[in-house]
Amino acid sequence: MIGFWFSFAAAVLTTASFVPQALLVLRTGKTEGISLTMYAxxxxxxACWLVYGAILGSWPMIVANLITLALASLILSLKIRDTIRDHQNAR
Amino acid sequence: MIGFWFSFAAAVLTTASFVPQALLVLRTGKTEGISLTMYAxxxxxxACWLVYGAILGSWPMIVANLITLALASLILSLKIRDTIRDHQNAR
Structure with missing residues (x-):
């Protein structure tokens, strides 16, 4: 039973943790300290965890990774936008 | 079998992804765009995934989450350091 609660807390925390990062980027528009390579x-x-969860038919894995994928993709797209803009300004 | 490769790729990518972020922070010393709340x-x-992996006796989970914990803790400590410094400078 305790194992369930650790895995539940782990899934919630690691998934929800991307919300404050996404909000910070949206609010400040700053992605300077964020690594493009990391988010890629x-x-x-x-996405691989999501496919794995689908293969297992594990709804907790599917839902958690869908949320994380949406948030990570948002941060990645904002970082790509800023990287392109910085390259254009550098010309 | 394909499930194994997706979970293996997922574990390697999500674990290794924190290496470029840690290197970027160490190299630039900048943590401005990084969310303290996210990394906390x-x-x-x-850490919860690590405990869960230990409960299951799953070596892949233990190793992957030990590496991620070390990298995430490094980034978190650098972010805390900068946050304290910024507060002191603001006085």
């Missing part, structure tokens, strides 16, 4: 790798990784 | 929640969440 992380987003693909979460 | 995420670090606790990964």
């Amino acid at each position: 790798m992380f987003t693909v990784g979460v | 929640m995420f670090t606790v969440g990964v």
